Amino acid sequence: MEQFYQVLTWVAIFLYWLVIAGVTMRVVFKRRVVGVSLAWLMIIYIIPIGGVFAYLLVGELNLGKKRAARAQEMFQPFADWFQRLYDCPSHQPQQVSLRARPINTLCENRLGIPALCDNTLSLQDSPHQILRSLIEDIQQAEQSVHLEFYIWHPGGLADEVATALIMAAKRGVSVKVLLDAAGSMRFFRSHWPKLMRHAGVEITEALAVSPLRMFLRRLDLRQHRKIVVIDNNIAYTGSMNLVDPEFFKTDAGVGQWIDVMVRVTGPAVTVLNCIHAWDWEVETGERYLPPLPANELTSPADSSDMVQVIPSGPGMPDEIIHQVLLLGIYQAQKSVVITTPYFVPSENLLHALESAAERGVSVHIVIPDRNDSVMVEWASRSFFTELLTAGVKIHRFSGGLLHTKSVVIDDSHCLIGTVNIDMRSLWLNFEVTLAVDNLEFTQQLSWLQQSYIKDSAHIELNEWEKRPVIKKLTEQFFYMFSPLL
Numbered sequence: 367m368e369q370f371y372q373v374l375t376w377v378a379i380f381l382y383w384l385v386i387a388g389v390t391m392r393v394v395f396k397r398r399v400v401g402v403s404l405a406w407l408m409i410i411y412i413i414p415i416g417g418v419f420a421y422l423l424v425g426e427l428n429l430g431k432k433r434a435a436r437a438q439e440m441f442q443p444f445a446d447w448f449q450r451l452y453d454c455p456s457h458q459p460q461q462v463s464l465r466a467r468p469i470n471t472l473c474e475n476r477l478g479i480p481a482l483c484d485n486t487l488s489l490q491d492s493p494h495q496i497l498r499s500l501i502e503d504i505q506q507a508e509q510s511v512h513l514e515f516y517i518w519h520p521g522g523l524a525d526e527v528a529t530a531l532i533m534a535a536k537r538g539v540s541v542k543v544l545l546d547a548a549g550s551m552r553f554f555r556s557h558w559p560k561l562m563r564h565a566g567v568e569i570t571e572a573l574a575v576s577p578l579r580m581f582l583r584r585l586d587l588r589q590h591r592k593i594v595v596i597d598n599n600i601a602y603t604g605s606m607n608l609v610d611p612e613f614f615k616t617d618a619g620v621g622q623w624i625d626v627m628v629r630v631t632g633p634a635v636t637v638l639n640c641i642h643a644w645d646w647e648v649e650t651g652e653r654y655l656p657p658l659p660a661n662e663l664t665s666p667a668d669s670s671d672m673v674q675v676i677p678s679g680p681g682m683p684d685e686i687i688h689q690v691l692l693l694g695i696y697q698a699q700k701s702v703v704i705t706t707p708y709f710v711p712s713e714n715l716l717h718a719l720e721s722a723a724e725r726g727v728s729v730h731i732v733i734p735d736r737n738d739s740v741m742v743e744w745a746s747r748s749f750f751t752e753l754l755t756a757g758v759k760i761h762r763f764s765g766g767l768l769h770t771k772s773v774v775i776d777d778s779h780c781l782i783g784t785v786n787i788d789m790r791s792l793w794l795n796f797e798v799t800l801a802v803d804n805l806e807f808t809q810q811l812s813w814l815q816q817s818y819i820k821d822s823a824h825i826e827l828n829e830w831e832k833r834p835v836i837k838k839l840t841e842q843f844f845y846m847f848s849p850l851l
Contacts, residue, residue, distance in 0.1 A: 440647055441681070447640060447655050448478050454659045456482040456633040462672060466779045466803035468697055469690055473674050473801070476683040481674040484663045485632030487802065489810045491770075493611050496602075496627045497523035503596050504530040510540040512642045514572075514593040515608045516549040516784075520556045522610025528558050535566035544646055546589040547571040549607070570649050587680070590795040592627075592784050593642050598656050601635040602627050603783060603798060605771045620736045621766035626814065628782060628800060633659035634673040641677045641798060648681070672803035678785070679796035687785050687799055688792045692718050694775045701728040703774045703815045707767060709733050709746045710788040716749060723757035732818050734769075735762040741844055742788065747837075748845035754827040761822035768818060772811055780808045 451457060457480050462470050470481045490496045504511055504527070511534055518524065535541045543562070545553060550571075553559070559569050572589035594602040606625035607614075614623065630638070639656040647653050678687040695702055695718040702722055709731060711719065723729045731753070737743035750760055773781040783799030785791045802808060 440644065440653075443653070443655070444640065444644055445478055447658075448637075450658055451480050451482065451633075451637070454482070454633065455661060455663050456484045456659050458483045458672075463779070463803050465697075465776065466672070466674075466801065468693055469779075469801050470674055470803075472689060472693060473676055473686070476686055476689075477676065479637065479675060479677075481672050481801070481803065482633040482637070482659065483672045484659075485630060485634045485671040485673045487671045487673070487800075487804070487807045488629040489626060489807065489814065490604075490629060491626045491814055493606065493623075493625060494523065496606055496625070497527060497610065499629060500594060500602060501526055501530045503600050504534055507534050507539045507596050509597045510542075510595075511597075512542045512544075512593070512595040512639060512646075513608070514544040514589070514591050514642050514645060516546045516588065516590045516592065517607035517609055517614075518545050518550045518553040519607070519609040519614045520553055520558060521613030524608055524610045524613070525558075527608060528562060531567055532562055532565040535562070541567040542642075542646060543567060543569045544572050544589070544642065544649065545569070547574045548588060549590075570646065572645065572649050588790075588795050589645065590679075590784055590791065591641070591645065591677075591798045593638050593798065595635060595639040595642055595656075598636055598639055599631060601630040601638045603630070603638060603800065604628050605769050605784060611766075615738065618738050618767075620734065620738050623769045624763070624766045624818075625769045626772070626782070630673070630800075632664075632671070632673075634675055634800070637675040638798070641675070644677075644681070645796065671807055674801035674803070676783075676799045676801055677797070678792075678799070679794070685793060687797060688712065688715070690781065690799070690801065691715060691773065691787075691792075694773060694781065695719060695722050698722055698727050698775050700776045701730070701774070702776075703730045703732070703772075703812065704787065705732040705768060705770045705772045705815055705818060706787040707734055707737065707769045707771070708739065708742045708786040708788045708791075709749070710742055711749065712789065712792065715787065716752070719753060719758055720756035723753075729758045730761065730815075730819065731758060732761045732763055732768065732815065732822060734767045735764045735823065736767070738767060744840055744844040748841040750825060750830055751827070754825065754830060760825045761819050762825065763818050763822045765818075765821040770814075770818070772815065774808060774812045774815060777812050778805060778808060779803050780811050782811060 459470075459480070461483050462481055466481075474480055490499060501523070511531060513531075520528075531541050531543070547554070554571065562569055573587060592603055592605070592607060604625065604627035606623075606627050609623070611622040611625075636656050636659050643654050643656060676687060676690060692714060695715075702719075719729055719731075733746065737746075753760060771783060771785055780802050781799050782802065783797065785797045785799050791797055
């Protein structure tokens with residue numbers, strides 16, 4: 367009997383070694399960023415069984431067989447739709463400024479989506495203003511309302527949005543609502559879905575969370591876009607989820623969430639509508655391709671906002687937003703100002719920011735003083751010494767959880783949307799960003815960023831280096847996991 371147990375032990379050890387070796391080979395042959403591979407190998411070896419289990423769950427970008435097959439079938443029809451934008455009057459490549467041309471060329475070559483003029487952008491930075499404006503536009507809707515959010519949290523003005531959608535559906539407006547299943551869990555457990563569906567609102571859960579699906583699809587892959595399109599004429603996008611900050615995470619100890627949205631009219635609206643259509647079809651199999659932009663310009667091409675819509679995530683070119691950020695930072699000549707709630711940069715982004723500061727560019731990073739993610743906050747701090755030494759200025763915003771995701775380059779052009787400066791946003795989630803080539807709008811966003819900086823504490827290198835050793839050790843511990851955050 368003893369010999370049997372010895373044989374069983376050796377068989378178990380061999381099988382365990384085989385599993386570890388197999389997963390190790392899979393990690394290595396994926397040819398990802400070295401830091402990501404090393405972080406996974408560390409987890410697998412330090413927590414052997416748990417590490418292997420974790421890798422199988424969230425180690426690879428797995429959209430699921432059904433969604434992946436559907437996305438493959440969708441690619442050509444949507445690519446053809448985007449290609450037709452090049453024939454629209456709002457495609458005026460000669461109007462793209464020299465400062466914005468590199469990003470525009472990159473996006474056209476990789477995404478096949480051109481920048482379009484004849485847009486009007488309105489920057490909205492008050493949650494009350496954003497939600498009231500959204501409610502008024504929904505109340506005026508005549509044909510369709512399409513919404514897509516990561517989080518819908520019931521309470522306050524968010525409930526008034528739900529009521530406006532119900533009333534719109536009852537008067538014959540087509541209303542489609544796509545919400546991330548994990549982010550909007552509280553909403554799906556509330557009474558609102560039943561009321562809205564009863565009124566005729568179509569509601570779909572994106573990337574449903576279920577233990578039965580854990581080995582079929584990566585569970586932490588999330589639909590992080592925020593898009594509203596009304597009658598294919600008005601759109602909203604930006605950092606704000608469909609929440610009233612007075613009712614959202616009030617006990618998290620980080621203050622109210624500070625966000626912005628951009629209200630858009632013009633040809634860029636149809637592109638955002640097409641992105642919603644893509645996401646809707648991935649989940650439901652139902653196709654609706656919006657009409658192309660109008661056949662004539664409504665304002666002089668050189669006096670309107672030039673907008674490049676940049677979607678990212680599964681189904682889109684790998685690392686497109688990451689490339690856009692790197693390109694913007696490397697071409698900066700005077701200044702780069704970044705606001706982000708979660709700051710865990712890739713090695714390439716870290717080097718780009720340091721290089722910009724070292725060649726005399728004024729680089730400012732504005733982050734919240736207190737964060738709702740403990741792991742991200744500690745990992746973020748691990749980069750401060752290196753950045754401060756290079757001359758990057760870091761500001762910790764004290765007016766709440768700064769959730770605005772924006773980049774202003776040389777006070778001349780900007781990026782604004784849903785993308786955080788972390789690996790999850792840059793490499794994993796479904797996101798959308800607007801690259802705006804318009805001095806007036808960029809100046810408005812720059813003023814907003816400066817107001818954040820005025821309400822922030824500036825970190826001095828000398829003071830930062832005096833922090834306790836235990837904090838330095840904690841930062842380095844979480845730094846090891848930064849490629850996975």
